[in-house]
Amino acid sequence: MRKEPATDPAEPRWLSAEEQATWQAYLHATTLLEDHLDRQLQRDAGMPHIYYALLVQLSEAPRRRMRMTELAQQVKITRSRLSHAVARLEKNGWMRREDCPSDRRGQVAVLTDEGFEVLRRTAPGHVAAVRAAIFDRLTPEQVAELGAICSTIASGLQPAGADLPWLR
């Protein structure tokens, strides 16, 4: 006679073979792609991928400026990692920090003309690399499906009260 319940609540729900294969493929693709884009941007513009993402965010913001806290949230990084990146970008002359007029403790990151020019020169090569690595390899249906899957994962990781990078 079986004493254990059919599913033991103490037994971890291990991944199935198919889930395991998907998880391995996810880890391989994301690790290789991040390395590839970091190398591409280091080679072409002397900056890592995350710096490029910061320049892009500011370039799309009104008056090319954004509060530091909002910038960290947009790029999904910690405030300390953002401070470090902005200090480096400021040294390059691509960004500058200003005090926030509406909040004495807050700061605003501003894209300089030089930073905008670096972005303008770098964007074509970067978009070509992203396209070659992802969009040229997927069908339009896969692009839509990948977007839906990633949106589901991203929103699941940001419930109210979550320990999110930009709140640390």
Next chain:
Amino acid sequence: MRKEPATDPAEPRWLSAEEQATWQAYLHATTLLEDHLDRQLQRDAGMPHIYYALLVQLSEAPRRRMRMTELAQQVKITRSRLSHAVARLEKNGWMRREDCPSDRRGQVAVLTDEGFEVLRRTAPGHVAAVRAAIFDRLTPEQVAELGAICSTIASGLQPAGADLPWLR
């Protein structure tokens, strides 16, 4: 009269609105998930996600050992990053290095019993975190689709002669 060809080869092929949305969702999901799993593993086992991946690889290898070069390739990282990680794991007593009997210049990484025990204790919490973040949120069709998409991206980034992390 239009002088330019319909598609100017000098004009970058910018991402469409849908591609752009997918790309943003991809960046958000992958950045948030890596942060989430790093935090989970730091909290529960005092190690970052990449160290955990190294322990898993060795635990699944024959005699729980693997050549360093092969380990770097499996986990898709540079040899210098691997050396640094293994030095730390060796200090913890979770891994040790041995000279490779068949190659005088090569080294083999070996999972210790203590390292295996750490993995045994840590795996249930980690698989629960991965499941909650990804597999419990996706349909079986999405899991299969995500696996296919990631495999396509990963193999596209590893053509013969590519500048791959473990070859540097």
